[in-house]
Amino acid sequence: xxxxxxxxxxxxxELRDLASVGSLLSWDQAVMMPPRGGPARAxxxxxxxxLTHSRLVDPEIGALLEELRGDDSLDELxxxxxxxxxxxxxxxxxxxxxxxxxLSEESGLxxxxxxxxxxxNDFAAFAPHLEKLLALKKEEADxxxxxxxxxxxxxxxxxxxxxxTQVEDMFTDLVGGLRPLVEGVLEVAxxxxxxxSAAYEENRQEQFSQTLVRRLGFEMDAGRLDLxxxxxxxxxxxxDVRQTTRTEPNTVLNCVYSAIHETxxxxxxxxxxxxxxxxxxxNAPSLGIHESQSRMWENQVGRxxxxxDFLLPQLKDVFPQELGRIDPDxxxxxxxxxxxxxxxxxxxxxxxxxxxxLRFELEVAMVRDELEVAELPDAWREGMQRNLGVxxxxxxxxxxxxxxxxxxxxxxxxxxxxxxxxAAAFYxxxxxxxxxxxxxxxxxxxxxxxxxxxxxxxxxxxxYSAGELGERVLGAPLTAAPLLDYLKVKYEEIYGTAL
Amino acid sequence: xxxxxxxxxxxxxELRDLASVGSLLSWDQAVMMPPRGGPARAxxxxxxxxLTHSRLVDPEIGALLEELRGDDSLDELxxxxxxxxxxxxxxxxxxxxxxxxxLSEESGLxxxxxxxxxxxNDFAAFAPHLEKLLALKKEEADxxxxxxxxxxxxxxxxxxxxxxTQVEDMFTDLVGGLRPLVEGVLEVAxxxxxxxSAAYEENRQEQFSQTLVRRLGFEMDAGRLDLxxxxxxxxxxxxDVRQTTRTEPNTVLNCVYSAIHETxxxxxxxxxxxxxxxxxxxNAPSLGIHESQSRMWENQVGRxxxxxDFLLPQLKDVFPQELGRIDPDxxxxxxxxxxxxxxxxxxxxxxxxxxxxLRFELEVAMVRDELEVAELPDAWREGMQRNLGVxxxxxxxxxxxxxxxxxxxxxxxxxxxxxxxxAAAFYxxxxxxxxxxxxxxxxxxxxxxxxxxxxxxxxxxxxYSAGELGERVLGAPLTAAPLLDYLKVKYEEIYGTAL
Numbered sequence: 002x003x004x005x006x007x008x009x010x011x012x013x014x015e016l017r018d019l020a021s022v023g024s025l026l027s028w029d030q031a032v033m034m035p036p037r038g039g040p041a042r043a044x045x046x047x048x049x050x051x052l053t054h055s056r057l058v059d060p061e062i063g064a065l066l067e068e069l070r071g072d073d074s075l076d077e078l079x080x081x082x083x084x085x086x087x088x089x090x091x092x093x094x095x096x097x098x099x100x101x102x103x104l105s106e107e108s109g110l111x112x113x114x115x116x117x118x119x120x121x122n123d124f125a126a127f128a129p130h131l132e133k134l135l136a137l138k139k140e141e142a143d144x145x146x147x148x149x150x151x152x153x154x155x156x157x158x159x160x161x162x163x164x165x166t167q168v169e170d171m172f173t174d175l176v177g178g179l180r181p182l183v184e185g186v187l188e189v190a191x192x193x194x195x196x197x198s199a200a201y202e203e204n205r206q207e208q209f210s211q212t213l214v215r216r217l218g219f220e221m222d223a224g225r226l227d228l229x230x231x232x233x234x235x236x237x238x239x240x241d242v243r244q245t246t247r248t249e250p251n252t253v254l255n256c257v258y259s260a261i262h263e264t265x266x267x268x269x270x271x272x273x274x275x276x277x278x279x280x281x282x283x284n285a286p287s288l289g290i291h292e293s294q295s296r297m298w299e300n301q302v303g304r305x306x307x308x309x310d311f312l313l314p315q316l317k318d319v320f321p322q323e324l325g326r327i328d329p330d331x332x333x334x335x336x337x338x339x340x341x342x343x344x345x346x347x348x349x350x351x352x353x354x355x356x357x358x359l360r361f362e363l364e365v366a367m368v369r370d371e372l373e374v375a376e377l378p379d380a381w382r383e384g385m386q387r388n389l390g391v392x393x394x395x396x397x398x399x400x401x402x403x404x405x406x407x408x409x410x411x412x413x414x415x416x417x418x419x420x421x422x423x424a425a426a427f428y429x430x431x432x433x434x435x436x437x438x439x440x441x442x443x444x445x446x447x448x449x450x451x452x453x454x455x456x457x458x459x460x461x462x463x464x465y466s467a468g469e470l471g472e473r474v475l476g477a478p479l480t481a482a483p484l485l486d487y488l489k490v491k492y493e494e495i496y497g498t499a500l
Numbered sequence: 501x502x503x504x505x506x507x508x509x510x511x512x513x514e515l516r517d518l519a520s521v522g523s524l525l526s527w528d529q530a531v532m533m534p535p536r537g538g539p540a541r542a543x544x545x546x547x548x549x550x551l552t553h554s555r556l557v558d559p560e561i562g563a564l565l566e567e568l569r570g571d572d573s574l575d576e577l578x579x580x581x582x583x584x585x586x587x588x589x590x591x592x593x594x595x596x597x598x599x600x601x602x603l604s605e606e607s608g609l610x611x612x613x614x615x616x617x618x619x620x621n622d623f624a625a626f627a628p629h630l631e632k633l634l635a636l637k638k639e640e641a642d643x644x645x646x647x648x649x650x651x652x653x654x655x656x657x658x659x660x661x662x663x664x665t666q667v668e669d670m671f672t673d674l675v676g677g678l679r680p681l682v683e684g685v686l687e688v689a690x691x692x693x694x695x696x697s698a699a700y701e702e703n704r705q706e707q708f709s710q711t712l713v714r715r716l717g718f719e720m721d722a723g724r725l726d727l728x729x730x731x732x733x734x735x736x737x738x739x740d741v742r743q744t745t746r747t748e749p750n751t752v753l754n755c756v757y758s759a760i761h762e763t764x765x766x767x768x769x770x771x772x773x774x775x776x777x778x779x780x781x782x783n784a785p786s787l788g789i790h791e792s793q794s795r796m797w798e799n800q801v802g803r804x805x806x807x808x809d810f811l812l813p814q815l816k817d818v819f820p821q822e823l824g825r826i827d828p829d830x831x832x833x834x835x836x837x838x839x840x841x842x843x844x845x846x847x848x849x850x851x852x853x854x855x856x857x858l859r860f861e862l863e864v865a866m867v868r869d870e871l872e873v874a875e876l877p878d879a880w881r882e883g884m885q886r887n888l889g890v891x892x893x894x895x896x897x898x899x900x901x902x903x904x905x906x907x908x909x910x911x912x913x914x915x916x917x918x919x920x921x922x923a924a925a926f927y928x929x930x931x932x933x934x935x936x937x938x939x940x941x942x943x944x945x946x947x948x949x950x951x952x953x954x955x956x957x958x959x960x961x962x963x964y965s966a967g968e969l970g971e972r973v974l975g976a977p978l979t980a981a982p983l984l985d986y987l988k989v990k991y992e993e994i995y996g997t998a999l
Binding site for chain 2: 025034049221225237240
């Protein structure tokens with residue numbers, strides 16, 4: 002056993018514990034903190050961020066990593082810890098402290114500007130902040146290093162090792178297949194089922210979600226489900242994975258599918274072995290891989306005919322007045338109702354990725370200096386017309402709708418689509434190996450699928466990169482084909498017509 | 501403005517933020533954390549404790565404090581920050597790191613042993629742990645330094661500047677006055693009113709508490725009230741003060757008076773100016789002063805005839821079946837019902853301090869090497885007979901009942917009694933200055949009292965020591981007399997007889 006490893010490991014534990022603190026601070030901020038605690042909380046978070054950064058970039062860590070990089074006596078897990086930590090260490094040490102501070106300050110200002118600009122529909126007020134932030138992100142990309150494609154260095158933070166051109170190729174295939182499919186489906190989709198927007202008592206929505214997530218395998222003695230305006234999943238530590246959902250008075254399926262989506266994330270976290278969770282190799286290898294789990298449970302499982310057939314009687318027990326007369330066909334169609342939506346987070350499964358294709362296209366163009374911030378609103382409208390055949394009347398419902406850019410999260414959006422593509426591909430593979438899962442889902446039983454995901458994905462953590470993991474599972478690189486096939490088959494079944 | 505101050509202040513903020521993290525970790529552990537998160541949480545807490553300690557004992561802080569100690573250009577608040585931080589710094593640097601670790605490890609083991617020993621009624625299993633811990637606490641006292649009275653150095657952690665002999669003198673006076681009073685009251689007290697142990701729906705108890713604490717002035721936009729098995733108050737940060745209460749199915753007054761008690765603590769924390777809260781001088785000067793606020797709201801306010809007259813109709817609205825036929829006399833007697841109780845936390849206001857006198861006497865004797873751990877159970881029984889006229893049949897209901905010693909909290913118990921004595925003295929002073937408060941309390945209005953406490957106590961934080969603050973408010977040192985007078989008058993009123 003290497004002495005360097007023995008000296009490195011307590012530092013890994015310290016970094017894991019600091020990350021746990023950061024997770025708790027932000028979970029609590031979103032779910033529990035009283036409003037007047039906000040300013041002090043922001044300071045505490047920045048103190049912990051600074052401490053974490055200073056512990057990560059400690060030259061002693063660099064020296065130990067240097068020593069361990071060539072150490073063949075380490076087992077696979079330890080080698081993965083070293084490799085993943087080295088990646089974080091290098092990224093962190095390459096970005097000058099002044100730039101870190103400038104990014105943090107400017108994203109704070111840009112976020113505040115966005116919070117005001119969106120309801121005021123005032124893109125001009127937000128634009129100067131986005132310009133500054135974009136300039137800083139380019140600086141960051143150059144500091145991290147790239148081979149001419151700056152966006153690679155930004156994407157790498159969320160989807161390590163993935164290249165911009167790979168993503169572009171996949172989006173080209175996906176959008177090319179989606180556009181005609183969407184047109185065909187929308188022609189036959191008819192009116193929105195009325196039950197989708199009836200009144201549903203919010204306490205009962207929450208109670209229903211508590212039962213549902215347990216049924217899907219979420220271990221409540223090692224986690225929580227709470228409410229928050231924006232659903233999310235946050236791992237605090239081993240044995241403590243927390244998810245949230247949201248309730249709205251005039252719809253029930255948003256709450257149900259948010260809960261199923263977050264359960265997908267949460268099951269992943271609960272499936273990473275507890276003794277490595279939060280250490281460098283005890284995380285998902287990428288946001289795309291993480292999103293594959295949430296999307297698969299939400300869509301391939303949750304919106305399948307088999308699962309909606311299971312779900313409807315359960316929901317009828319809780320909402321007999323509201324759903325008593327809804328039949329399984331109508332419920333299934335409602336759970337998959339497609340529309341030309343202006344707002345991404347309200348989009349259905351079919352059109353969702355057309356929203357993301359636009360965001361990816363625009364942010365790549367900006368990072369490549371092919372698009373000015375001032376040109377964004379026009380480019381947005383043009384892209385919405387092209388991808389979805391609908392144009393927002395306001396920037397509030399257009400380019401200002403998402404928080405991501407205001408936080409400096411450039412390179413994040415494509416991971417949503419990568420996740421959706423991985424979800425379809427993984428699910429197809431699971432059914433190839435396990436046989437038809439519909440009979441399970443009709444009973445509300447996801448355990449065989451969960452076992453397969455645990456064995457093939459969750460338990461590996463970050464021992465393999467996202468690309469390696471994908472190829473191990475799929476036997477081939479990721480493509481858009483499984484997602485396109487899945488959507489075509491599904492919507493042909495729903496509307497009983499060739500598309 | 502001193503340059504040293506400018507360099508010290510960011511460190512004060514960092515220590516404040518680390519303390520905030522520690523507070524959130526323990527609040528969450530007690531209130532929110534799922535059970536399987538326990539082991540990882542213990543590690544995170546110990547990582548943060550170690551980081552906090554290493555930041556506190558940084559020699560740079562020592563040098564800055566040295567420089568600032570003689571700096572007359574600092575204003576009163578800054579001088580207080582320097583004085584209080586210097587006290588923490590000195591204590592922390594005097595205790596060798598090995599001893600800190602040994603104390604932390606041994607108290608972990610002792611706590612685990614206590615958790616098993618209490619239900620098993622097995623003092624012998626706990627005794628060796630208490631012996632080790634006691635030896636370490638004596639070592640700590642010697643490292644910190646004292647003038648021959650080791651207990652002074654332990655007491656100082658909870659009640660700075662207070663001396664053991666002062667506390668002994670006050671306890672002698674208090675116990676001397678209490679014993680005959682208790683005997684007299686118990687002779688006339690009669691049977692326990694039946695409504696005290698009826699069934700009360702727990703959700704409604706909690707809802708009632710939420711309303712009650714707001715009514716007493718707790719600002720809910722700057723705090724929370726949750727449930728936990730052991731009620732406590734924890735300040736997370738400025739604008740974020742959290743309290744808990746507990747519900748039990750077969751009584752309602754425990755929940756109500758726990759909530760009022762914790763509200764006393766919480767109002768104090770909400771009354772410390774937000775810009776200093778959590779900095780060295782932005783804390784209470786001692787646990788006794790803190791406890792004075794909780795005891796005053798619980799007892800002088802909450803158990804007064806005027807307030808119980810306010811409370812009863814409110815409670816009847818929520819529990820019409822259970823309390824509908826209870827009259828104000830009976831309710832008042834029930835809220836103050838005295839008994840020879842074995843368990844401290846169940847004790848009434850009259851007898852409570854006799855429990856604490858025993859614990860103080862025993863821990864002082866152990867620290868002075870006048871009592872062996874092995875002799876504790878006998879000494880406990882003898883002391884219970886002497887103070888309360890009742891003897892526990894088991895150690896579980898005797899010497900094993902409290903968690904404090906297992907955590908190494910020796911010197912903590914007397915602060916409960918100091919708080920009770922301060923409460924009576926402060927309240928008498930408040931009424932001297934404000935006039936009779938009963939008419940306010942009969943309306944459920946504590947605002948004049950709260951204003952007085954804010955002006956005279958809360959807003960000062962730790963600018964004055966506990967002793968200085970007490971003398972500023974009272975015009976004289978603390979004695980047991982106000983508490984004894986208050987109890988005598990009250991119980992004479994309740995039972996309509998001279999005592």
